[in-house]
Amino acid sequence: MSSRTTGASVDNATLGSGHTSPPLTRAAALARLQDFAPRAGMEYARLRNLDMGPGRHKHVSSLSPALRRRLISEREVVSAVVSEHGPGASDKFISEVFWRTYWKGWLEQRPSVWTGYLKALAHEKQRLNHDSGRMTRFSQAANGRSGIDCFDAWATELQETGYLHNWARMQFSSIWIFTLGLPWELGAAHMFAHLVDADPAANTLSWRWVAGLHTKGKAYLADGERIRAMTQGRFSPQGLARRALLPAESIDIPAPSTPRPAALPKKGVSSLLLLTAEDLSLETLPQIDSLSIDAIALLPGDSEADGIALADALARARQKWPDAQVLGAFGAHELRSARDLRCRQIVTGFAPVGPIADRLIALRVDAEREGLPLTEHQRVWDVEAWPYCRKGFFTLKEKIPMLMSLSGDQR
Numbered sequence: 001m002s003s004r005t006t007g008a009s010v011d012n013a014t015l016g017s018g019h020t021s022p023p024l025t026r027a028a029a030l031a032r033l034q035d036f037a038p039r040a041g042m043e044y045a046r047l048r049n050l051d052m053g054p055g056r057h058k059h060v061s062s063l064s065p066a067l068r069r070r071l072i073s074e075r076e077v078v079s080a081v082v083s084e085h086g087p088g089a090s091d092k093f094i095s096e097v098f099w100r101t102y103w104k105g106w107l108e109q110r111p112s113v114w115t116g117y118l119k120a121l122a123h124e125k126q127r128l129n130h131d132s133g134r135m136t137r138f139s140q141a142a143n144g145r146s147g148i149d150c151f152d153a154w155a156t157e158l159q160e161t162g163y164l165h166n167w168a169r170m171q172f173s174s175i176w177i178f179t180l181g182l183p184w185e186l187g188a189a190h191m192f193a194h195l196v197d198a199d200p201a202a203n204t205l206s207w208r209w210v211a212g213l214h215t216k217g218k219a220y221l222a223d224g225e226r227i228r229a230m231t232q233g234r235f236s237p238q239g240l241a242r243r244a245l246l247p248a249e250s251i252d253i254p255a256p257s258t259p260r261p262a263a264l265p266k267k268g269v270s271s272l273l274l275l276t277a278e279d280l281s282l283e284t285l286p287q288i289d290s291l292s293i294d295a296i297a298l299l300p301g302d303s304e305a306d307g308i309a310l311a312d313a314l315a316r317a318r319q320k321w322p323d324a325q326v327l328g329a330f331g332a333h334e335l336r337s338a339r340d341l342r343c344r345q346i347v348t349g350f351a352p353v354g355p356i357a358d359r360l361i362a363l364r365v366d367a368e369r370e371g372l373p374l375t376e377h378q379r380v381w382d383v384e385a386w387p388y389c390r391k392g393f394f395t396l397k398e399k400i401p402m403l404m405s406l407s408g409d410q411r
């Protein structure tokens with residue numbers, strides 16, 4: 001069942017070591033970080049690629065549902081880990097967190113890759129409807145009936161828990177593309193629909209990376225023997241593709257553009273705070289604290305997981321600004337209420353390329369028509385790191401010590 005549409009699996013999802021649910025509140029994320037930080041040093045570097053199976057992912061943090069929505073920030077997570085282990089022993093974990101930053105910054109500077117993906121996906125869905133053989137293969141793969149033991153177990157885990165270990169995601173996507181011969185766009189959309197941490201940048205670009213569309217001449221090929229080893233003998237897949245078919249045409253990577261400029265919030269102006277699933281700990285930031293927040297509204301999410309996280313963020317915002325009027329889910333009526341309350345701007349967290357940014361485009365037009373500019377707070381973390389996310393990951397990786405040393409608690 002899709003966690004995107006119904007989220008029915010969210011409450012019962014089994015994640016992490018002894019954790020029974022994904023961290024979808026700030027308190028749960030902070031508790032998860034505290035629990036995991038002691039294991040984020042050398043132990044993480046050594047064991048992080050072992051896939052222990054559903055409910056036993058104790059060598060990784062399972063923090064992604066919280067990081068994706070910024071219930072907790074990248075800065076908070078890496079700071080906690082560095083203070084536990086020092087910078088050297090935390091290297092591997094920190095660099096994984098920066099992979100998230102890299103994908104976000106890379107897509108932000110190539111928005112046409114997102115729109116191109118959506119277009120190709122629509123085309124692939126149409127092709128499915130006209131080809132019953134293809135539809136059968138797609139449905140068997142999506143529902144864990146391909147006949148490949150590891151793949152079917154991961155398809156089931158994805159549907160039942162909304163989570164897959166990173167290494168399993170790599171094997172799953174590789175088998176989907178190169179062994180089952182299915183379009184990567186359909187696989188990416190299927191995963192996106194079920195992951196509790198579904199992220200337009202990390203998901204789409206990881207699938208492209210596996211498919212050989214990110215780095216010239218490089219694709220990721222799953223290997224049966226390695227799968228047996230990394231799953232400690234749980235699986236022994238047969239008949240996997242022995243060759244990754246690289247895209248026939250030379251890969252078309254658009255040149256990076258300047259990130260979309262955001263209208264920044266003004267100080268001393270009565271403001272409506274709009275909460276979206278892109279940034280759900282705005283109340284912790286000094287720049288937001290210094291604004292005059294007189295009303296609070298939220299942009300409803302499109303999964304039950306988003307709903308839980310948004311409700312938590314709303315409760316924290318109400319505590320922070322007890323005198324602000326809570327307007328609820330944002331729409332035309334709330335826009336007029338904000339204007340009646342004499343709000344002069346809408347303040348929200350920056351929405352990087354993806355469905356939420358797409359929804360904000362229409363909302364921005366409506367808001368401006370009512371005389372309320374929609375302004376976005378950009379985290380210093382992104383502003384500083386994204387200029388290094390224009391080429392390969394190594395360019396960013398080299399800058400990690402410098403980025404980590406920059407002072408500031410406003411991230």
Ligand SMILES: Cc1cc2nc3c(=O)[nH]c(=O)nc-3n(C[C@H](O)[C@H](O)[C@H](O)COP(=O)(O)OP(=O)(O)OC[C@H]3O[C@@H](n4cnc5c(N)ncnc54)[C@H](O)[C@@H]3O)c2cc1C
Nearest residue numbers: 060061062063064096097099100166169198199202203206
């Ligand atoms: C095909 C495919 C699809 C993916 N789809 C998503 C997605 O939709 N959303 C998402 O957040 N991640 C995605 N990832 C990246 C990665 O698999 C998850 O972030 C990670 O498995 C989350 O588990 P964790 O929190 O236990 O990670 P940990 O190993 O504990 O890492 C800590 C944090 O670092 C970040 N991180 C770790 N590895 C990566 C990575 N390879 N890329 C980007 N960020 C990383 C995550 O925010 C994660 O929470 C995808 C990877 C692949 C190969």
